[in-house]
Amino acid sequence: MKNYLLAVAFTALLAAVYSVQNAGYVTVRFLFWTRDVPQGIWEAAIFAAGCVVMWLLSLFGSMEMRDRCMEKVSDLESRIGKLEKYCALQEETASRRKESSSGGEQLLSCDIPGGECAAEADKRDREEQQE
Numbered sequence: 001m002k003n004y005l006l007a008v009a010f011t012a013l014l015a016a017v018y019s020v021q022n023a024g025y026v027t028v029r030f031l032f033w034t035r036d037v038p039q040g041i042w043e044a045a046i047f048a049a050g051c052v053v054m055w056l057l058s059l060f061g062s063m064e065m066r067d068r069c070m071e072k073v074s075d076l077e078s079r080i081g082k083l084e085k086y087c088a089l090q091e092e093t094a095s096r097r098k099e100s101s102s103g104g105e106q107l108l109s110c111d112i113p114g115g116e117c118a119a120e121a122d123k124r125d126r127e128e129q130q131e
């Protein structure tokens with residue numbers, strides 16, 4: 001921000017020097033408007049107007065970028081919520097597997113993403129523990 005302010009101050013200084021050095025009058029005609037103004041003042045005013053227009057355009061661009069980022073953040077937050085629910089379901093299923101393997105009953109939970117039933121996972125876990 002400090003560099004930006006220095007650049008604006010330096011540009012304003014250059015515009016002021018230019019205005020003082022070009023004191024001659026020019027006739028400005030725009031649509032139905034005609035006016036005699038000092039050349040340096042006129043050109044400094046046009047430069048300032050251009051700066052304001054570019055600032056407004058960049059402001060609108062940054063607002064659009066912020067909206068896109070906020071949309072992406074909300075999408076990612078919803079994805080995180082889904083993954084947290086999935087992890088909680090996995091933990092619950094794992095605890096049920098442990099309970100069912102000690103009690104002798106089998107728990108079937110084939111609705112878990114990945115397609116592996118709890119009975120198959122228990123069998124695989126037992127084989128890994130035996131090795």
